[in-house]
Amino acid sequence: MPRFAANLTMLFTELPFLDRFEHAAKAGFKAVEFLFPYPFSASDIRQRLDTNGLTLVLHNLPAGNWDAGERGIACLPDRTDEFRAGVAQAITYAKALGVKQLNCLAGKTPAGVSDAVLRQTFVNNLRYAAAELKQHSLRLLVEPINTVDIPGFYLNRTAQALAILDEVGADNAFVQYDIYHAQRMEGELAATMQKHLARIGHIQLADNPGRNEPGTGEINYPFLFAHLDRIGYDGWIGCEYKPATTTDAGLGWLQRVAGQPANIHEKEPT
Numbered sequence: 001m002p003r004f005a006a007n008l009t010m011l012f013t014e015l016p017f018l019d020r021f022e023h024a025a026k027a028g029f030k031a032v033e034f035l036f037p038y039p040f041s042a043s044d045i046r047q048r049l050d051t052n053g054l055t056l057v058l059h060n061l062p063a064g065n066w067d068a069g070e071r072g073i074a075c076l077p078d079r080t081d082e083f084r085a086g087v088a089q090a091i092t093y094a095k096a097l098g099v100k101q102l103n104c105l106a107g108k109t110p111a112g113v114s115d116a117v118l119r120q121t122f123v124n125n126l127r128y129a130a131a132e133l134k135q136h137s138l139r140l141l142v143e144p145i146n147t148v149d150i151p152g153f154y155l156n157r158t159a160q161a162l163a164i165l166d167e168v169g170a171d172n173a174f175v176q177y178d179i180y181h182a183q184r185m186e187g188e189l190a191a192t193m194q195k196h197l198a199r200i201g202h203i204q205l206a207d208n209p210g211r212n213e214p215g216t217g218e219i220n221y222p223f224l225f226a227h228l229d230r231i232g233y234d235g236w237i238g239c240e241y242k243p244a245t246t247t248d249a250g251l252g253w254l255q256r257v258a259g260q261p262a263n264i265h266e267k268e269p270t
Helices: 019-027 040-050 077-099 114-135 160-168 179-185 187-193 220-230
Strands: 003-007 031-033 054-058 099-104 139-142 175-176 200-205 234-239
Touching: 019 031, 019 040, 031 200, 031 234, 040 054, 040 077, 054 234, 077 099, 077 114, 099 114, 099 175, 099 200, 114 160, 114 187, 139 160, 139 200, 160 175, 175 179, 179 187, 187 220, 200 220
Parallel strands: 003 031, 003 234, 031 054, 054 099, 099 139, 139 175, 175 200, 200 234
Antiparallel strands: none
16 A cells, blocks of 8 residues: 655644644654745754654755745746755755655746747756756656646646656656646546656645545545555655645545555544
8 A cells, every 4th residue: 555645734734834743643644745844944844853753755946936826936037046046955955854855846837938948948947956966866856737726837747747857868857746636637647657657756646626635526546546556656645635624634534545554543623
């Protein structure tokens, strides 16, 4: 059965961020991920990881002004210097936190810039990031994101991501395959993951519609989890969903849908 990592940006949001680590461990998770560590000191995050016996499996490169609606800057030709500075900052955090892979968000397509310029900017930035990360034995991920939730997001389909990675030509660059985003853009979930398994560095989940926990929507997660076992996926799956009610109240999907033993269990709402 796949291994699940709690996404602390999306789960346990009833608590301050630094308190979510303890709560995730008490819920039975052995690993966590989140969008960005940068508002906090690396030492504070590392202390929470170590105290609670958690492995950090993923965080993102800096992605511009998130609060203002930016969702990455890697495809933006006027932000290259900022992107490179962000790569250096991400590496510093990654080394301190022990994470082995970093995700790069492409960003939204700006008005008045040709696709050729956007693609070349993205490819050049990914080449730079992959080379810098490789010096520290880190992997680079790129994530297609659906354009319903984020209109104009530049990277939005698996085939597009693979073609761009082919052009980048880095052996430490992989796709971050988010099942929820893929379902909204293209479907063919099981076949796509099987066909491109060797190029998928990380998987994330949520159900559709609603982006809530597995078992609340149309995606056949029991089949997909068994399928991932059959094809030999041995990485973590990030639980990047919005709880339908509270995180604790919804954790029962880990038994009902994923067949997890009782070390990760549904809790009564507090």
